[in-house]
């Protein structure tokens with residue numbers, strides 16, 4: 001099957017000389033289309049740096065990062081912006097919703113500029129919030145706010161969903177509900193889902209688990225049997 005992402009010898013160095021930080025030290029990676037991939041590793045091992053580069057938010061120092069057959073490392077800034085706008089959804093730990101807008105309006109921020117968006121009501125129904133569309137973020141729980149953030153990310157029909165600690169601020173019950181939604185998005189929309197997390201047990205629901213250490217991949221494992229979010233220890 002085709003890969004959503006392929007990287008070859010990807011490096012990222014911040015700063016220069018004695019102060020240089022080698023955040024990525026030559027990463028060769030394949031992320032097949034339609035998989036849920038969980039990226040684990042200690043703080044500072046380079047996970048967010050990798051996510052930022054393949055998400056089109058930052059540039060590599062050397063090496064190649066392909067999205068399908070397009071070379072992100074060779075793209076102009078404008079093409080990277082179009083790549084993010086048309087293909088990529090982001091979900092962060094702290095939701096980043098606009099507090100003065102309702103759930104519906106938060107999702108509309110994306111559907112108004114996307115190329116081929118979903119209906120707003122469809123996106124919010126997919127995350128189980130079809131009946132809360134006119135609520136403001138302050139009227140919703142953390143898990144509900146995260147589900148609005150996921151609805152916003154999927155409403156553009158992205159090829160790939162990047163999730164940086166998506167359950168980091170949630171208790172086990174709401175965290176599991178959010179993982180169910182990510183499972184659904186993967187199964188129903190076919191989107192490749194990349195989750196960066198310190199919650200190692202989340203790896204149980206992945207098709208593929210990548211362990212990062214010191215700016216490089218230490219291991220890649222595929223799960224013969226994937227767990228349901230309900231079976232994950234918290």
Ligand SMILES: Nc1ncnc2c1ncn2[C@@H]1O[C@H](COP(=O)(O)OP(=O)(O)OP(=O)(O)O)[C@@H](O)[C@H]1O
Nearest residue numbers: 014015021023041042043044045046047048049050
């Ligand atoms: N903008 C920056 N300028 C300088 N150094 C940076 C910058 N961003 C990250 N780094 C450094 O690069 C290394 C990798 O950081 P990165 O954020 O990718 O790690 P991480 O695995 O995502 O960590 P965490 O799990 O804590 O989020 C760290 O040593 C970090 O201090």
